[in-house]
Amino acid sequence: MPATPIYIVCSPRPQVGKTLLARLLSEFLLLKNGEALAFDIAIREPSLIDYVPDVTETAEIDDTYGKIQLMDRVIIDDGVAKVIDLGYYSFDEFFKMSEEIGFLKEAARRNVAPVVLFCADTDRLSLRAYDGLQHQIPRSHLITVENEHVLRDDLPDWIKQGRTLRIPALPLFLKTYIDRLSFSFTGYLRREKDTSTELHQWIRHNYYTLRELEHGLILQRS
Amino acid sequence: MAKPAVVVVGADKGGVGKTTVSRTLLDYFSANNVPTRAFDTEHPRGTLKRFHPEITEIVDMNSTPDQMKIFDTLSAVAPSVTVIDVRAGLMSPTLAALRDIGFLDAARSGQITFAVFHILGSSIASLDEIAETASYMVGAKYFLVKNFINNTSFFEWDQSTYASYFNRIKDATELTIPKLNEMAFEQVEVASVPFLKFVANKGPHDEAANYSFVLRGYVRHWLANVWSEYDRIKLTDIVGSAAKAAAPRQAGEK
Numbered sequence: 001m002p003a004t005p006i007y008i009v010c011s012p013r014p015q016v017g018k019t020l021l022a023r024l025l026s027e028f029l030l031l032k033n034g035e036a037l038a039f040d041i042a043i044r045e046p047s048l049i050d051y052v053p054d055v056t057e058t059a060e061i062d063d064t065y066g067k068i069q070l071m072d073r074v075i076i077d078d079g080v081a082k083v084i085d086l087g088y089y090s091f092d093e094f095f096k097m098s099e100e101i102g103f104l105k106e107a108a109r110r111n112v113a114p115v116v117l118f119c120a121d122t123d124r125l126s127l128r129a130y131d132g133l134q135h136q137i138p139r140s141h142l143i144t145v146e147n148e149h150v151l152r153d154d155l156p157d158w159i160k161q162g163r164t165l166r167i168p169a170l171p172l173f174l175k176t177y178i179d180r181l182s183f184s185f186t187g188y189l190r191r192e193k194d195t196s197t198e199l200h201q202w203i204r205h206n207y208y209t210l211r212e213l214e215h216g217l218i219l220q221r222s
Numbered sequence: 223m224a225k226p227a228v229v230v231v232g233a234d235k236g237g238v239g240k241t242t243v244s245r246t247l248l249d250y251f252s253a254n255n256v257p258t259r260a261f262d263t264e265h266p267r268g269t270l271k272r273f274h275p276e277i278t279e280i281v282d283m284n285s286t287p288d289q290m291k292i293f294d295t296l297s298a299v300a301p302s303v304t305v306i307d308v309r310a311g312l313m314s315p316t317l318a319a320l321r322d323i324g325f326l327d328a329a330r331s332g333q334i335t336f337a338v339f340h341i342l343g344s345s346i347a348s349l350d351e352i353a354e355t356a357s358y359m360v361g362a363k364y365f366l367v368k369n370f371i372n373n374t375s376f377f378e379w380d381q382s383t384y385a386s387y388f389n390r391i392k393d394a395t396e397l398t399i400p401k402l403n404e405m406a407f408e409q410v411e412v413a414s415v416p417f418l419k420f421v422a423n424k425g426p427h428d429e430a431a432n433y434s435f436v437l438r439g440y441v442r443h444w445l446a447n448v449w450s451e452y453d454r455i456k457l458t459d460i461v462g463s464a465a466k467a468a469a470p471r472q473a474g475e476k
Contacts, residue, residue: 064405064436071436101439 002218003113004077009145010086010094011119012129017147017167018119019046020178022085024167024203025117026052027185028210029081037080039070041094042087050181061090067097075103077111091129099136113217119145120159127158139163140220143213149175165209174199226296227335227461228325232308232316234351238343239369241269243399244307246448247339247457248274249418251303253449254458260305261292263312270307272414275426283308283316293325296334303461313340313351317358330361337363337460339397359394363460369399371407395455400447406440409433417445 009022019042026048029036038056040048049056060066074082086094098104107114116137120126133142144159148169151159170178177183177199185203192200231244244260248270251258260278262270268280281288296304308316317338320326329336340355352366410420413433421442425431452458 064403064440068405068434068436072434075435097436100443101436102442103439106435106439 001079001111003111003221004079004081005214005217006074006082006084006107006112006114007117008084008086008094008114009117009119010084010091011121012088012091012125013119013121013123014045014088016119016121016150017145018042018088019048019051019085021117021119021145021147021167022048022083023051024185024206025083025210026055028207029083030055031186031207032211033081035080036083037073038083038085039074040085041070041090042085044089045087046179048083048085051183059084061093061097071097071101071103075106075110075112095133095136104137104141113221114141115213115217116142117145117165118142119147119150120156121150122154122156127156130158134162165213167206167209168202170202171198174202225302225333225335225462227303227337228296228329229303229305229337229339229461230308230313230316231305231339231341232313233341233343234311234313234354235343236310238341239371239399240310240341241273241307242371243339243341243367243369244270244305245273245417246399246445247305247452248277249416249445250449250452250457251305251461252416252418256303256458256461258303258305260307262307263309263316264307265309273416283312283319289319289323293320293323314354317355321358326358326361332361335363335461336361337365339365339367341367341369364394365397365455366394367397367399370401371399397451397455399451400444402444403437403440406437406444409437410441417441421445 007022007025009018009025011018022038022040026036026038030052036055038048038052039059040056041059041061042048043058043060049058059070061070070084074084104114114137116133118130118133120130130144139162142162144162144164146155146159146164146166148167152169178185185207188199189203194200195204229247231240231247233240241262241264248258248260258277260270260274262268262278262280263283264270265280265282268278271278271280279291281291283289292304292306306316317326325334326336328334338355338359340352342352355364410417413420413425413431415424415426415431419425419428419431420433421438423431423433423438
């Protein structure tokens, strides 16, 4: 039986596209599997729960109770893929806790597959955070997200080290369009009959990349 | 047959975590396949017995029959290691009683292995306890345990003062018990099971339990840190050769 994936979208920096990726992932998983469960730990930033409220719950990891509420749910092998949109201010706390409680070992025991999607930036804080993750997360489970909106082809060398997932840039007017709270990627694909539009292709490209990512994980485990 | 070993865990001050340390010791010996029995001197209640009922007996250290129950059976019973959780205020009287019955002489002559885990509180009174205890420690392995489990900060201590007390006892070794997440500690209390069973998600009778994965993780991590301290002092070697054939640990591994 395939492992239940947990996608942890994270960065120690704000405004690097975490929620955009979490939205894409949540909608992609919903479209593909018919179900998904997302946790929004970024409620001080543009919030996932505002975009995909039907499958998103808010969570906090400031105290032990909040950690229990989150982690005891995501560690369950119930076949429902999970997405965690991790706010930049919770980055250190989350991974410190993960290491302390042996999250990865327990996940492996329970047929749950955490995947860390690290939204890269060019600053030193991101480099340091990525370094820390490399010590904790196996290479196959750590994916660097190369968001062209943020990096603008200014790729530091460390980003090229491991596996990457690229999110192409959109023109500003389309970026503003998809940032509207009422916007749904899958809704747009269904509604827009002209498949040659830039946005149509952008969404399909991203969904295809996410499907490839998922297949890669399944192959790895088998 | 291995030489009997007696491990006394105590402090004259209450609330410094004696029973918690005793529990970690029993878990440690259990994980290392060292047959152990325990005596809980918190007569008549017995907190240690609540967590380790199969191997723990409640005794009254002031009663001669109970003293006989512990010390006259050291060589006769199968477990070679005896852990005694000494209730608050009884540390010095217990050591005095051990001296009076000739137990300390037996330890000095090498017939018995005797180790004392002296749990220190944050107050300066704990330093006076060290001075008081020192006179009994010839022939014993003496461990001064700084227990941070309940967030003790040892704020009253001046390091040079502490060192002067510490140096009065030859071969005293310092141990540190790190802090455990409060909620995790509480949940183990509520579950009334050994730390090991909590980590393994088991109830008192080995039935499957449903403890939080997060809290179990915190306990596992903490217990591994405590055990690394016991490994550092080579505790299984101290308590005898029986422990040397230790099997792999089941939980709390580092």
